[in-house]
Amino acid sequence: MGYKRDVKYNVRRLLYANSGNICAMYGCSNSLVYANTASINEICHIEAVNEKGARYNSDLTDNYVNSYENLMLLCPTCHSIIDNKKNEGFYTVAYLKQMKQFHEQQVQEALMKKVAIEPPIYLEGYDVSGIVASYNDLYEKEVNEKYVYKILNIILSMNVAIRSVVYGIVILCSEDRTEQVDVHRLHQMVNVDLYAYAGIMMLLEQQKIIEETSYTDPLSGYETEDGDWHLVQNDYLFKTTQGTWYLKKRGRLFLVIYDMLRNRRDFYDFVVNRNLQMLRKIE
Structure with missing residues (x-):
């Protein structure tokens, strides 16, 4: 039967804030929102909403499935790769959570550099x-x-x-x-x-x-x-x-x-x- 798809506004806002406007896939540098407000971002569920989705887990709750911990922002191409059932053995729950954590860490380090920059070299x-x-x-x-x-x-x-x-x-x-x-x-x-x-x-x-x-x-x-x-x-x-x-x-x-x-x-x-x-x- 699956779960109800209902991602709250505050969860979406946190995803956008921590993504750095870049797809979270390893090696992908696609921007998610452009200056003309065109958007190509897609919210990916790490553990799927419906039974036919990749990494579906019947033991979750509606709240967890749509929580920040279970979501990541991707471009359409990477989303299709990750959610392809044929790739489920590689893109496991643990792998995707590590990937999301690493991406957000990179974003935070980049933001920190804007505040605490090493002295320029001449x-x-x-x-x-x-x-x-x-x-x-x-x-x-x-x-x-x-x-x-x-x-x-x-x-x-x-x-x-x-x-x-x-x-x-x-x-x-x-x-x-x-x-x-x-x-x-x-x-x-x-x-x-x-x-x-x-x-x-x-x-x-x-x-x-x-x-x-x-x-x-x-x-x-x-x-x-x-x-x-x-x-x-x-x-x-x-x-x-x-x-x-x-x-x-x-x-x-x-x-x-x-x-x-x-x-x-x-x-x-x-x-x-x-x-x-x-x-x-x-x-």
Whole structure:
């Protein structure tokens, strides 16, 4: 028979406030409401309202089914993926609640940054011509000083957790003398849970520091135990644990800087602690 669908106004308001106007699906950055007031958001029930829905639980109440704890905001595409019965074995109740929590945590951290921002960095006073020369000697694609300033500003302006992952990526690639990122060893190095780690990998891929190369086709995925096909294009938790990752052009720049600094301590001080004086060592 199912439950009554009745999401209260205060619950809707809280969902919108905590969503950051972004779909809560891992890896999806679709806006939910646009400047012209057009809206593409859909309220997804984690445990379904009706018996035919995904993750239906007959032991709930009408109040819980329509409560904030059981709802999340998604774009239509991600909503259809999550509520497809064929994907129910992957998008479990526990998985979706973790995903919602991680998304809302990201939103809160972003809002906090607007209030408590790290001091700006001024790279223009440092000579990066040595970095430019070393990079251009090693790689066919040439860079200039303006490019180096731009990339360093992007990464050094990110939070310390992201900078720590960049540090780990470079250390592992340098040690193994490869541009392939060992994501499992990397996760062991960084002090974040798997969901946060997947989110950081997503951000670094968006910033073209690294890229995942196994699941680039929109139809990429895997066959479930039931014989269904699970698409993984926006599933960064899966891609982080199962994918193949490589450094991109911007990531190689940090590999060059590490080689020029010659030791972990100085590179850590530069990337994680944002100590720009380390650049003096390679001028």
